[in-house]
Amino acid sequence: MTADVNLQDKVAIVTGASRGIGAAIAHAFVAAGAQVVISSRKMANLQPVEAEINAAFPGRVLAVQAHAGRGEETQNLVEQTVQHFGRVDIAVNNAATNPHFGPLLAASPEQWDKILAVNVKGYFWLCQAAAQQMQKQGTGGKLINIASIAGLKPGAMMGVYSVSKAAVIMMTRVLAVELGGDNIQVNAVAPGFIKTRFSAALWQNPALANEIIQRTPAGRIAEPDAITGIVTYLASPASDFTTGEVFTVDGGYILA
Numbered sequence: 115m116t117a118d119v120n121l122q123d124k125v126a127i128v129t130g131a132s133r134g135i136g137a138a139i140a141h142a143f144v145a146a147g148a149q150v151v152i153s154s155r156k157m158a159n160l161q162p163v164e165a166e167i168n169a170a171f172p173g174r175v176l177a178v179q180a181h182a183g184r185g186e187e188t189q190n191l192v193e194q195t196v197q198h199f200g201r202v203d204i205a206v207n208n209a210a211t212n213p214h215f216g217p218l219l220a221a222s223p224e225q226w227d228k229i230l231a232v233n234v235k236g237y238f239w240l241c242q243a244a245a246q247q248m249q250k251q252g253t254g255g256k257l258i259n260i261a262s263i264a265g266l267k268p269g270a271m272m273g274v275y276s277v278s279k280a281a282v283i284m285m286t287r288v289l290a291v292e293l294g295g296d297n298i299q300v301n302a303v304a305p306g307f308i309k310t311r312f313s314a315a316l317w318q319n320p321a322l323a324n325e326i327i328q329r330t331p332a333g334r335i336a337e338p339d340a341i342t343g344i345v346t347y348l349a350s351p352a353s354d355f356t357t358g359e360v361f362t363v364d365g366g367y368i369l370a
Contacts, residue, residue, distance in 0.1 A: 119350040122147035125199040126349065127191065129182050129240060130209030132159035134310035135260065135338045139206055141167060142342035143349065144174045148204070151195045153180040155209075182209035182236035183228075192243040201251055204349045205244035207237040207282075208260045210312070218273030226274055233278035234285070241289055245298055254297030256349050259286050260341075261302045261360060263368045279304075283360055290358030299357040301348045306364020307335045332365030 126143050130136040131152035143150050144167050152175060154160050160177035167175045176198050180191040195202050211232045214225040241257050248255035264272055265279025283302055290300040307326050326335060344361050347353055362368060 119347055119352045120147055121204075121346070121350055124148045124203040124349070125195065125201050126150045126204035126206065127153065127195055127202060127240070127244065128206045128208060129153050129180070129191075129236075132156070132163060134312060135305065135308060135341050136206075136208040137163050138338035138342050139208065139345050140175065142339070142346050143204070144171050146346055146350070148349075149174050149176075149199045151176045151178055151191070151199070153178050153182075153191050153209075155179070155181050182207075182240070183211075183231035185235075185239040188236070188239040189243050191240070192247055196247060202244050202247045202255065203253070204256045204258070205240055206258045206260065206345065206349070207240050209236060210260070210278075212272065212275040212312075214274050215271050217271070218277075221274045229274050229278050230281075233275070234281045237282055238285060241285070241300070245289070245293055245296075248298055249296050254299075254354075256353070257286075257289065257293075257298060257300040258345055258348050259283075259300070259302040260345075261286070261304045263304050263306050263362060263364050266304055266360070266362070267368055286360065287358045294357060297354075299348070299353060301353070301357060302360045303341060303344055303348070304360050304362045304364070305341055306330070306362070306367040308340065309335055309337055326367070329370045330365045330367045331370060334365065336363075336365060 126148045128140050131140045132154035140150050140152050157179040164177040180187040214221045261282045262279040264276040265283050269276045286302040
């Protein structure tokens with residue numbers, strides 16, 4: 115028997131999909147056979163991704179505007195997915211924010227509120243809405259949360275972000291226990307340093323980039339598609355007995 119990583123006839127939601135890791139995941143899912151709804155705060159940023167994928171795979175991607183930190187917009191995202199594609203089989207929480215860079219004690223209440231609203235509550239809203247739809251369908255499903263190595267090891271000057279990603283990891287484990295009986299697998303992926311706009315302040319700084327590379331056994335900073343293999347596996351039937359786990363994809367950085 116071989117592992118089945120085919121996503122044929124599956125319907126997926128990917129947040130934060132206007133660029134970077136989210137866009138790469140959307141491309142990978144469609145290539146594996148899925149129909150995908152991509153979301154972000156701004157429709158104008160989503161439309162180029164929608165057009166690019168649909169040019170190669172007509173009708174397989176739908177863009178829906180949704181602010182990840184607003185529960186009503188997330189609920190609407192799931193409802194529009196069901197209206198357009200008929201079901202939800204996979205949900206990927208990828209949208210994130212980090213408006214604070216500095217010591218944890220220097221973070222303002224507003225910065226705490228914004229980070230937790232998107233990175234923690236936002237992840238919960240999608241998990242809740244998608245899981246309820248999966249329970250209604252009765253055919254199981256996959257919830258995948260994009261965490262970070264900052265949730266496993268404190269990120270320098272990224273304290274609030276680290277706390278939020280640690281919360282995502284625990285949320286993943288709690289939901290894995292609670293939803294196991296519904297055949298819904300819940301897992302997290304913890305990327306290391308990836309060349310995205312979100313992390314541009316790090317990898318575009320030659321001194322910081324060189325320090326990161328020197329501390330990474332793989333000797334490089336990865337492109338967004340480095341994350342797609344593990345996420346596609348977690349979205350597929352090949353991972354049906356895998357739940358509550360955190361998969362680190364960082365070129366070995368956290369070990370150094």
